[in-house]
Amino acid sequence: MQAHLEHLNVTVPDPKATADMLSRLFGWHVRWQGAAKDGGYSVHVGGENSYLALYAPATPLSDATDNYAHVNGLNHVGVVVGDIDATETRVKELGYTPYSHADYEPGRRFYFHDDNGLEIEVVQY
Numbered sequence: 001m002q003a004h005l006e007h008l009n010v011t012v013p014d015p016k017a018t019a020d021m022l023s024r025l026f027g028w029h030v031r032w033q034g035a036a037k038d039g040g041y042s043v044h045v046g047g048e049n050s051y052l053a054l055y056a057p058a059t060p061l062s063d064a065t066d067n068y069a070h071v072n073g074l075n076h077v078g079v080v081v082g083d084i085d086a087t088e089t090r091v092k093e094l095g096y097t098p099y100s101h102a103d104y105e106p107g108r109r110f111y112f113h114d115d116n117g118l119e120i121e122v123v124q125y
Contacts, residue, residue, distance in 0.1 A: 007044065007051045010074060012116045013061055015043035015054035021114060022052065025090050026079055052077065063117070076111065076119035084108050084124035091122070098122075 012018045015033070022028050028046050036042035039058035044051045067073030081087045088098050088110060096112040107125040114120060 005050060007053050008077065009053040009055055010118065012054050013056060015041055015056050018054050018116060019043040019045040021094060024094065025087065076121050078121040078123055080123050080125060084122060087122050
């Protein structure tokens with residue numbers, strides 16, 4: 001069996017709200033939620049084969065600086081969709097602003113930032 005990415009763990013201020021937004025945009029579901037490391041809380045949201053683990057620590061969070069300028073910074077999360085135009089419509093309906101649209105080999109893409117400042121790339125192949 002070839003190795004594949006199962007999940008990515010991201011720190012956010014409100015895992016439940018972020019999971020709700022991702023579910024509405026991408027048709028994902030909550031796979032698990034509950035107590036997590038150091039008194040924090042996590043929600044796992046995604047599909048059957050992969051998910052995002054959304055973690056909030058028990059202590060208040062500080063805002064991150066430019067992730068692209070730091071080792072171990074999370075630059076963006078890429079999500080493949082079947083209908084990029086319908087997904088962009090949902091992104092706009094939720095109040096986010098798509099940018100950096102590109103038609104490239106082998107597909108089409110755009111990006112947006114969620115309420116946590118997380119950059120999400122949406123791509124259709």
